[in-house]
Amino acid sequence: MDRIVEFWNAVNARDWDAVRELLHPDVVALWPQSRERAMGREAFVAFESAYPGDWTLSLVLAHADVGGGASRIDFTVDGTTVPAATFFGFDSAGRIDSIEEYWPEPYDVPAGGEGRLERY
């Protein structure tokens, strides 16, 4: 969990050298919803460091064990906040060697599902 906290703190601080130190050189980052990927640490940092807009992120929760973990962040860009769910794999030295990130969007209650759960 510490590693995930350090990772998001470094991203939020635009401390790309600190991000690099946490990543395996051959880290694979996937965004399965759009089938986009970054192959390797430099590709990942190049993408993240060029991300447009006035953005900040807030770590909501993180859990991890020796092999990996997951986090929920709230990402705010240009005044709009959206959630992301990110899964991390760790190598034996503790570096992040895989990232899989989801950006779940709001949807209506599925057809036929009305009334089966409370709304909030």
Add this chain to the structure above:
Amino acid sequence: MDRIVEFWNAVNARDWDAVRELLHPDVVALWPQSRERAMGREAFVAFESAYPGDWTLSLVLAHADVGGGASRIDFTVDGTTVPAATFFGFDSAGRIDSIEEYWPEPYDVPAGGEGRLERY
């Protein structure tokens, strides 16, 4: 992580008594995308046990520490497979006392994002 594996095995087996044993009586389950929730173990089991269709799930990965964890499942219903990301909180006795689940849907590469990442 064992608890999350046991949970999904029990759900997949429709072993609702085993599911109940893993849950705190006052578990809160949230589906933030549709702002749906189940308040308490019986509400959760009632929802899950009545879920329509010929479904099965496959656990892709799980990580957890003492306070909680997360998993990725692939959920197949009537021949279609979709991913879900689920976060779990554990109480001091190890029971699941919170569930927050996301069903991320495919999306196009965001406007302005074309060419910034590889596709796969």
